[in-house]
Amino acid sequence: MSRFFHGGLSDSESSSSDEEELYSEAEESESEESSSEEEGSAEEEEAEDEDSDEEGGSRFLRGAESDDSDDEEGKRTVKSAKDKRQDxxxxxxxxxxxxxxxxxxxxxxxxxxxxxxxxxxxxxxxxxxxxxxxxxxxxxxxxxxxxxxxxxxxxxxxxxxxxxxxxxxxxxxxxxxxxxxxxxxxxxxxxxMVEEEATETVKPKRLKSVARSVAPEDEDNDDGFATVGRGGKTLTFTPESIFKHLKVIIESRGKKNTDRNEQIKIMEKLLEVAQSSYQKIKVLLALISTRFDLTTGAQSYMSNEQWKAAEKEFNVLVDVLEASPQFVVVETAEEWDDEEKPPQPEEGEIFKIPGSVVSIVDRLDDELTRSLQHIDPHTTEYIERLSDEGTLYTSILRSQLYLERLHREQGVSSEEALNRVIMRRLDHVYFKPEQVIKTGEENAWKAIDTKFDSVISPRSKATGSASDLLHVLCTYLYQHDATVLRTRAMLCHIYHYALHNQFFKARDMLLMSHLQENIHSADVSTQIMYNRTLVQVGLCAFRAGLIYEAQTAMQEICGTGRLKELLAQGVQIQRYMQVTPEQERLERQRQLPFHQHINLELLECAYLTCSMLLEIPALAASGSSPDVKKRVISKTFRRMLEYHERQIFTGPPENTRDHVMQAAKALAAGEWKKSSELIHAIKIWDLLPEPQKIKDMLSEKVQEEGLRTYLFTYAPFYDTLSLDRLTEMFDLSTRKVSALVSKMIAHEEIAAALDQVNNAIIFRKGVELSRLQTLALTLADKASGLTEMNERFLEQKTQGQGGFQEGGAPRGGGRGGRGGRGGRRGRGGRGDSGEQRPQRSVQFQQQSGFHGGAMKT
Structure with a gap:
């Protein structure tokens, strides 16, 4: 191999660094051995120079399949890496x-x-x-x-x-x-193009470390360390080099093995040396975005330090934008390409910088919500984290003022962004009491310079009522938005009215909005807000003493047994229900922070109490007269009551359900005082405003429903009954008793007449059925139901067979269809009886206050 290298290349070329890049480590070791042989036998190599061109190649290719390939390919030339790159x-x-x-x-x-x-x-x-x-x-x-x-x-x-x-x-x-x-x-x-013969200065190798030791006189800060970039060169931060550093950082965004913390440190130094407003805006936009990149995954949340730093930098960004009105940040702007020559807009000219103020606000709000979801709400850490909501609300208000100024003074279209900011502002106030809203508004306006004001919600209205503020913000979204934000604003408006005991306003707005008709096609977060609003309307009706409206409003949510899931206040896994990890993760992301929760125990207690006051008289009415059709108002309450009655031994009440169930049994037995005492013993009423007023209202309702239950139960045993006797038994005024009895007579709940002269009730006796006749009628109804069910099963079984018999007559025709019993038990008869079922369901919907989630006027 040494002769091959010697014959093909000169001594100087064989030792160059370019050749070392071409060969593998094994070939490099062989070349080193060949060079040592060349130094030992230089005279022999000089004598063999002429033969090396012929023999070197053949010896190197010894063992090849044929020698023809050498002739076809000709002489082989070895190029350096530099030559290859040049080619x-x-x-x-x-x-x-x-x-x-x-x-x-x-x-x-x-x-x-x-x-x-x-x-x-x-x-x-x-x-x-x-x-x-x-x-x-x-x-x-x-x-x-x-x-x-x-x-x-x-x-x-x-x-x-x-x-x-x-x-x-x-x-x-x-x-x-x-x-x-x-x-x-x-x-x-x-x-x-004339080539200059100059020695190339070799580029130093890359350093893996990001900092190296420097002399104290070179760097005063960082304890003798300086930031080192590519090539081992110390990075110097000057106003002229800001955009070059930013370009490198932005290009590396999203790549693997990127040290974002180091990038944040670099951009913080760039912000310190930035001089012009344009430089500060560009650095701040990149810096805030990089802080958000530190949070990866849905299960983690932004640290408190990074969040506060991002929130502070956002306020600095707004300050710069307010001080430099010639620069505006909009999403539709194009990037400025000239890094060395920053834009210099003339007086009156507007320069647009790509970015989004509202996106930063949205991300700050989302990160705060996510952190509150992960922190234990029963610790002081949650309270400390919740205190950041005030500064965030101030930032939201400042962004609204900035977007208003863009839209009003500079003509920049920002209506969509302005709607999003106002919706964020509504999300922070709609569920709070009035005094809390007023305090938050005053603190937010105090932190903003007095020269800035809003056209939508002026500073002067900050000291007004909270309902006026909600009305102004929601009305703006009604007029300027046609997306889901309009629906959410309407739900916030209804929720606020219900929270502040304005039931009829909340009910009328809910009915006129027709939200219940298409809420099932909305996104999950909007459906959760609808459920919360519906429940709050029910609680408002309960506080107002409207038992029927309250039970009807809460029935749709509380009757399902999935309160936590529907209100996004916890993950409730049902029995025999398979949930994938992805679904469970999405469910946990939708959970509301603890300070927005509605007390589930209070909600259940109010729902069961309303159901008790409606169900016990209904049970008494259906039990005393078999002709009265049984109408189930609350299946949940019925199941609990049946379970409680099956218990052999009943101890003293331990929780809310036990109190309500025992109160229901006492009310059914005519012991209204005991029932009232059990209801008053529930401690959850203390969470409501004016709890004594609520208890007095419940006592009155228990007395009234006790009177109705007594009349339903014992009416068959009376011919006449004095109103004074009822007044004495139930501790009600004569006027109240007379009104209740008159209402029952008018609704045909009892067959009686009111004798105002003698101040008594005269019961009308119909033809009383004997015990045997009552049992015979019951047996006939059950037999009729079994026959109808049997025929329905037979029809389903023969549904796939031929539809016509011989002669063209329909299958099951003849006299009234299958069975030939005139039409009552034939196909026509089943049609008649089958039509009664939808009629009963329609009648039930008409009697209820809400239909499909909506309250009936």
Missing amino acids: EIEGMIKAIENAQKINDWVTISAEFDKLNRVVQKGTQSATMPKIYIKSIAELEDFMNDTVKDKVATKKMNAANARALNAIKQKVKRNNRTYETEIEAYRKDKDAF
């Missing part, structure tokens, strides 16, 4: 020149990208290859000529035109880096 560059330049001849900009764009990658990767000298400078200079000239030729550009196809537009920016941005070399080439092309 590759020349080939790409040649391809670009050939593509220019046929005006193929797609090929030019692809080859130009390859050329830049090869040059940047392989260049080891301080100066770029002159053939590369020549190529990019000529390409720029050719591009400018093509752009000026309007006729040629119009004849281009779509792909070629897109490639031309893309390469215009690429060439412009790339050639800006080599402006000095390109100008030198254009001044004297022949002199520039």
Whole structure:
């Protein structure tokens, strides 16, 4: 092998570093051994120089299949890495020149990208290859000529035109880096292309460390350490180099093995040296975005330190934008390409910077919510974290003022962003009491300069009522938005009215909005807000003493047994229900922070109490007269009551359900005082405002329903009953008792008449059925139900068979269909009985206050 190397190359070339890059480690070791042999026997090698060209190749290829391949391939030449790279560059330049001849900009764009990658990767000298400078200079000239030729550009196809537009920016941005070399080439092309024999300065190897020790006199801060970039060079931060550093950081965003903490430190230093408003805005936008990138995955949340730093930098960004009205941040702006010459807008001119103020606000709010979801709500850490909501609300208000100014003074279209900010503001106030809202508004306006004011919600209204503020914000979204934000604003408005005991306003708005008709097609978060609003309307009706409306409003949510899931206050896994990890993860992401929760125990207690006051009289009415159809108001309450009655031994009540169930049994037995005492013993009422007023209202309702239950139960045993007796038994006024009895008579709940002269109730006795007749009627109803069910099963079984018999008569025809019993038990008879079922369900819907989630007026 030594003769082969000696014969093919000179001694100087065999020891060059370029050859070492070509061969593997094994070949390098062989070349080192051959060089040692050459030093020992130099005279023998000089004598064999003539034969080395012939014998070296044959000895190296000894053992080959045939010698013809040597003749076909000729002599083999070994090129250095530099020569190979030079040939590759020349080939790409040649391809670009050939593509220019046929005006193929797609090929030019692809080859130009390859050329830049090869040059940047392989260049080891301080100066770029002159053939590369020549190529990019000529390409720029050719591009400018093509752009000026309007006729040629119009004849281009779509792909070629897109490639031309893309390469215009690429060439412009790339050639800006080599402006000095390109100008030198254009001044004297022949002199520039003369090769200068100069030794190449080898580029130092990359350092893996990001900091190295420097002399104390070179760096005063960082304890003698300085930031080191590529090539082992110390990074210097000057106002002129800000955009170059930013470009490197932005390009590395999203790549693997990127140290984001180091990037944040660099951008913090860039912010310190930034002088112009444009520089500060660009650095702040990149810095805040990089802080958000630190949080990866849905299960983690932004640390408190990083969140506060991002929130502080956002306020600095708004300050800069307010102080420099000539710069505006909008999402639709184009990037400024000239890094060395920052834009200098003239007086009255507006320069748009790509970015989004509202997106930063959204992300800050989302990160705060996510952190509150993960923190234990029963610790002081949750309270401390919740205190950051005040500063965030101030930032939301400042962003609203900034977007209003853009839309009003500078004519920048920002209606969509303004709607999103107002919705964020509503999300922070709609569930709070009035005094909390007023305090938050006052603190937010105090932190904002007095020269800034809002047209939508002026500063003067900050001291007004919270309902006025909600009305102003929601009305703006009603008028200027047609997306889901309008629906959410309406739900916030209804929720606020219900929270502040304005039931009829909340009910009328809910009915007029028709949200219950299409809420099932909305997104999950909007459905959760609808459920919360419906429940809050029910609680408002309960506090107002409207038992029927309260039970109907809460029935749809509380009757399902999935309170936690529907209100997003916990993950409740049902029995025999398989949930994938992805579904469980999404469910946990939807959970509301603890301070927005509705007390589930209070909600269940109110629902069961309302159900008790409605169900016990209904059970008494159906038990005393078999003709009255049994109508189930609350299946949940019925199941609990049946379970409680099946228990052999009943101890003292331990929880809310036990209190309500025992109160229901006492009410059914006519012991209204005991029932009232059990209801009053529930401690959850203390969480409501004015709990004593609620207890007095419940006592009155228990007395009234106890009276109705007594009349339903014992009416068959009376001919006449004095109103004074009822007044004494239930501790009600004569006027109240007379009104209740009159209402029952008017609704035909009891067959009686009111004798106002004698102040008594006269019961009308119908034809009383004997015990045998009652049992016979019951047996007939059950037999009829079994026959109907049997025929329905038979019809389903024969449904797939032929539909017609011989002669064209329908199957099951004849006299009234299958069975031939006139039409009552035939197909027509089943149709009649089958039509009664939907009729009963429609009647039930008409009697209920809400239909499909909506309350009936």
